[in-house]
Structures are given as C-alpha cells and as structure tokens.
Amino acid sequence: MKNEYVMGNGAIALGALKAGVNLVAGYPGTPSSEIIETISKYPHEGLHLEWSVNEKAAMEVAASAAYAGARTMVTMKQVGLNVASDPLMSLAYVGVKGGMVIVSADDPGPISSQTEQDTRRFAEFARIPVFDPTSPEEAYEMIQEAFAYSEKYHTPVLFRPTTRICHAYANIPMQEAYQPHAYEGFVKDSKKWVIFPRLAFANHAMMEKRNPEIGADFSASGLNTVWNKDSSVSVEKAVFAGGVSYAYAKEFLQEYPQVKLVKIATPYPFPEQFAEKELEGVKEVLVLEELSPYIEENLLKLAGRKHLPVEVYGKLTGHVAAAGENSYETVSAVLADFLQLTIPAPRGLSDAPNLPVRPPVLCAGCPHRASFYAVKQAMKGKKSYFCGDIGCYTLGNAMPLDMCDTCLCMGAGVTMAQGFHWVDEEMEGAAFAFIGDSTFFASGMTGVVNAVYNEANVVICILDNSTTAMTGHQPHPGTGRNMMGDIVEKVSIENVLRGIGVKYVKTVNPLDLEEAVAVVKEATGEKGVKAIIFKSPCIAIVKSDKKAVISEKCIQCGKCIREIGCPAIVKTDGKVTIDQNLCTGCNLCAQVCPVSAIQV
Amino acid sequence: MKKDILICGVGGQGTVLASKIIAAAAMEAGNNVHSAETIGMAQRGGSVTSHVRIGEASSPLIPKGKCDLLLAFEPSEAVRNLPYLKENGLVIVNSVPVKPTTESLQETGYDGTEMIAYLKKQCKTIAVNADELCERFGSSKYFNVILLGVATGSGELGLSKELVLAEIEKRVPAKFVETNKEAFQVGLQAACL
Secondary structure: OEEEEEEHHHHHHHHHHHOOOOEEEEOOOOOOOHHHHHHOOOOOOOOEEEEOOOHHHHHHHHHHHHHOOOOEEEEEEHHHHHHOHHHHHHHHHHOOOOOEEEEEEEOOOOOOOOOOOOHHHHHHHHOOOEEOOOOHHHHHHHHHHHHHHHHHHOOOEEEOOEHHHHOEEEEEEEOOOOOOOOOOOOOOOHHHHOOOHHHHHHHHHHHHHHHHHHHHHHHHHOOOOEEOOOOOOOOOEEEEEOOHHHHHHHHHHHHOOOOEEEEOOOOEOOOHHHHHHHHOOOOEEEEEOOOOOHHHHHHHHHHHHHOOOOEEEOOOOOOOOOOOOOOHHHHHHHHHHHOOOOOOOOOOOOOOOOOOOOOOOOOOOOHHHHHHHHHHHHOOOOOOEEEOOOOHHHHHHOOOOOOOOEOOOOOHHHHHHHHHHHHOOOOOOOEEEEEEHHHHHHHHHHHHHHHHHOOOOEEEEEEEOOOEOOOOOEOOOOOOEOOOOOEOOOOOHHHHHHHHOOOEEEEEOOOOHHHHHHHHHHHHOOOOEEEEEEEOOOOOOOOOOOOOEEOOOOOOOOHHHHHHOOOOEEEEOOEEEEOOOOOOOOOHHHHHOOOOOEEO | OOEEEEEEEEOOOOHHHHHHHHHHHHHHOOOOEEEEEOOOHHHOOOEEEEEEEEOOOOOOOOOOOOEEEEEEOOHHHHHHOHHHEEEEEEEEEEOOOOOOHHHHHHOOOOOOHHHHHHHHHHOEEEEEOHHHHHHHHOOHHHHHHHHHHHHHHHOOOOOOHHHHHHHHHHHOOHHHHHHHHHHHHHHHHHHHO
16 A cells, blocks of 8 residues: 545545445535545446536435445535535435545635535535544545444434645545445335435434434544543643644643643534543633534533533634634634743744735636626626626626626526616616626526526626636536536526526627626616627646737726736836736737737 | 754645655664645645655644744745744745735735745745746746755755755656756755855
C-alpha cells in the first residue's frame, strides 16, 4: 500500500472506497466538491458515481440503493443539506439496510457560503448520528467507522468536515484496487419501506430509545479521546473541543501543556458517559468549537442533570466568538486567558502602507461580464429588477457592473423576479433573473414552470458557460458528459424552456454586444415569460490565444475601466493598458471604446 | 526537519503549483508534510495563500509568528501576510504589483514600491522582479518556477535543488521541461544577487 498526498476531501473519498462504497452521488459545493472528483479517479466494477442534478436527487438515489443493502455516500455543502432535507427527515424514520453516509461540509467564516449553519444541529434535528473529524487523517479512518455505525444501527449517518479539514492536505493510504461491498439486493416489505403515519410514530419512538444507546456506544468507541491527560496538568480545568478547533488547541497546548484536551468527535448522540468521566473533579471547562455552541450546550445539559459543580465557558459566555471561523490565533488567545498565561503577540501591521483590497471579481474575458453589460445597456434609465443567483455570476454585483440586486439561494432568482413583477406591474423596465446553466438544472426549472403557470412578466437570462464554474468545472446535464466517463445526450436548455411553454426563447452570444443588447430590448417588449440564453464557454474551459491591444488612438478617457471593470485593464503610469497575461481577447472592451482604439 | 512556509499571491498566479512542488520535495526528503490552500470564490482575483508545514504539526494553518519563509508572488500580499513571519524569518517577494480592479476605478496610485520598502525595513527580504526575470521566456507563466529557484537558492527552503527540480519535472508537460529547468536556474542565480 502506498500513500497519496491528498486534501481532506480526497481522504474522505479514499476512506469511502476502502469501505467498499457501491454508490456515490452529490452536487458540487465548496468545500465538498473534491470528494466526488477524487472518487472518479478510481473507477471500478461495482461502483456507480454521479453528479446528481441537485442534493435532493442525490439523497434519494443513494437512499434506495442503501435500502437494497449497498453502501452509499452522498456529498454536498451545508446549504445543500437544506435542499436534501425533505428526503433526509423521512429517511431518518425509515432507516437503511446498507451503510449510508451523508457528507455535509460546513463552512465557518463563511468563506464561500450564504450561511453559517451547523450540520451537527441538523443531525440532532433529524435524530441521526454525526461524525466530526479534526484532521484529514482522522477523516479517512472515521468515514469507515461511519459506514459501520450506519449499518449497525440501520440509520443514515451524517459526516461533517469543515473547510479547514476539506482543504487541508495530508498523506493518506491508497490501495492498488478497491473491493466493492457485497449486498443482498432490495427485499420488498411495504411495512418497512413505505412511510405512513403509523410507521412514523413507531419509528419515532424507536429512534428516541435507540439514540441514547448510540451515545453510550460512542462513549466506549475510542473515537472521542483525551490528549495530555497524565502530565502535570491542572485537574480542575479542562478543554473540550471539536473539529479543527481541536487541532488549533493541540498546537497551542503542545507548547503550553497545562491542561488536558478532550476531543468530541461524535457530537450527536452526545457521548455522555465519556464526557461525564472527563468532567470528574473539573471545576472549569473551556469549549472550543465553530458555528454553534453545540458541545457547550450538551455539557451544560449534562452538568445540570448530574448536578456537576462545573463552570462551562464558550460561545454562550462570550469567551469564544459567536460567529466566524476560529483560527490558531483566536483559539490561543482564549486558551491563554483561560490558563492565565501571557503569550507573545504576533507582528502587527499598524505602521504598514495601506493594503489594496481584493474582492473576488469575474475573470478577465468572462462571458458573464458581457451578458450583464448587455442587459445593463439595454435597460439604461428604465427601472428594472436584477435577481441574481448562486455561482460565479453572483460576482456581477461588484462595481462597476452592479447588476445583482438580490441573491438568496440556488434557483431563487427565477422566482424572486416574479415576486418583484407582482408588486410592481407597471415598472418601466423589467424583472430579470440571472441563472447559470448548472443552477438552472439544479433548481431553476420549477421556477420557470411557476412563472408560466401564473403568467408572470419576467425575463429569465440563462448564463450558459457549459460548466459548473465556481466549484471547479464539474459537468452537468447540459454538458453531455457524466461522472462514469460516458458521453451522454445533452439536455437542451432551449428545449426544456420550450417544453415548459416559454414562447420567447432566444440564444445569443453575449460577446456580440450589439446583438445581445438588441435581443434584450426585443425581449422586454414582449409579454409573459421570456428567456434569453447567453451562450459562451467559460474562459477556463476553452482557452483563447487572442489578445486585445490599445493603439495610439486611445484618448485615455477610461471608459473601458469605468464601464466593464475587467481585471486585465489597468492604469499604469496614468495610461490605460491591457495586461496581456490576463486578456483572453473577448473583445468586449473594444466594443465599448468610443474611439475604436482597442483591437483584438 | 521542521519548517513552515507560507506562499501567498493573487488567484491565478500559480501559488498552488508552487506549494505542491515544495510539499512533494519535502516528502521525498523523508518528512511528514501538511498543507492547506485557499479554494473557491476567493480564487477569482482575490488574495490566496498556501500554508506548507514540514515536520510534525497539528494545525493545518501556520500560527502567526511561526513562519520561516514567506514566498510572496505580489508585494502587497507579502505585507498582508507578514504577521505570520517569525522574528528572523525570510521574505522572498516579487516586486511587480497586481493591481486590483477596484484600484483602477479609484486610482490610489498603488505600485508596490512602498510595500517593498516597508518589507525591507521589517525583515530579511529578497525582492525579485518577475517581469525582468520572465522576459527571456516571453511569458509570466514561468514565474512560479523561477520563484521556487530563488527559494531553493536562498537556502531557507531547506531542500536541495535536485529534489525541487525533480518535482518540477514530474509536474510539467515534457515539451516544457527544458524551459522550466532554465527558469529554475534563473531563480537560483537571482537568489545569489
């Protein structure tokens, strides 16, 4: 067996393969996307892999396969779990036969998400176990345990790494070949697999009886551990931690080994017996965790029930920040305070020159910039609504484009544009929805049906760059490729729209500014639901050798910079220049230049 | 060996490849290695960092004040990450700035020189000019390999040039191997200037 240097997501993938996983389904979402991408590098007989159209579909595909006894894994980011929550909540009641692990990656910060929700809460809400790894190495081992627990208790289980686990690299054992799990196949039993109120009642009672047993099992499992127990440490103080906060705390305590560090790796059902033992004689406990005070609340519950004379410090007491991600620095400051230590402060930057801010921007040559600009030009001076969505194109909100009035969740732009129409039917301009091709398939289509059925007056702009760009260029139903490596029938967005009953559907190249503006103007003159497909591939997929250059004719008016905000166009020594390393020759700036000084 | 190396720059500059090569070379030399990358939305023209931790480490990110070598692809990103550098650590920095789009809109006149001057006041600094070093290659694509050469040549990386070069060769297409070797050599020489 050799090792592979992979990120935490790769460790999860390799662990699942070692567990003999038979089916993996998911939808891309940072920080979870590389799990499925890693698995795709190890295709073998007895393994089905797919990017599903969305998280709900992935959950359901995996559920029935697990009913048949197959080992299945579903991957998504934390907000994807919201999409999949409908099947999950019922599946928790029904249970599974083969091991089923749902990986939901949390994003403290948040770094690239809409919320700071905590999957541990979701596990408790759904009444199913959750595993919380503290490193990529542990994630590799723990995902195998997760399959075993799922099978042992016939329940789907959650597995929640956070960004710093998903995107941290480590050496992970890799096998030459992977043996798929052998399974019996689906055994029909409608009393078991068809959820009715009677079954729900019975299984609710079963789960509530079972979960404390799982908690006791976790207590004895060895998954929850104590570090630095036997050194000359304070017996009256203890630190409890979960996730990457444990790693930060351990890094600090290796230098200042003054207190024991207790790891809670299975937050629900809470390992009470284990925690109670580690609280013995402890007068003060500090809890280090991210997102919500989950371990903290459970310790408080335990202390209350057992009348333990212990003070619990954490998020609820203001010792740990309520929001945002922890870091080594925040954790060490809290620990130093708890242990009454003075630690050296890192170098400050108070006397440093002002640092330029670098908000994320659409890439140079990104066709989305051209699509937004065309709509902006066409609607100039007319009050309009621009409903954004989730993807690279959310960056259309940045100046100078400023073309994203709302962004809520996957697919919401299509339906929110309808709401604006109903409260402002006499608007001079139009209500626009901007949605990417992958997002359209994931959760945009039903919104279009809603618009057609309810006769809303909206313009739906599909920004079709033929990939799922933001999360790392995954294929989707419109690309004609799937994760089994097959070339498949492309699902045509245009045919979908026409099939739904959208009468006005036009496809336009956004990089042809004049034509694109004309189509937008024409569309807004029509009644009902209009769809414009702005079709041009992502610049990271189709590489271009073309470059734009500025000639002597340039009058330094700066219109190109002010209008489109392309990162390739900069001012150097007061002169407008085009960075030849970034430019893709998309030609948008040339069409904006008032004196035709830019040529491609 | 115990070494913490922070690589920083702007999305698209090639910091990730540089960190992978350093990590692989350090493993080849028999070390346990961990690293962590910026991935996702922030990659699009935003500030990016890679933390490479050679030797035993618990935290995936380097604690502030513990970094031995700061390898910066952009002057202001070097300053932004300076709190990570240990007291007598080394900064290797490209003096050519990447101006953010917001900068062009507001015209504050950022050109990187003030950052280099500040770095030189604060710590040991090797500043190299990517544009000049890349000129003979006709592309800025080789800059990450050049910078690896500078880091290796400085001695602060703690890895032999043979080890680093072998990892570079593994990762670039065959027809570009010779040019990359040359670029690495340019970096090694620049470290001695």
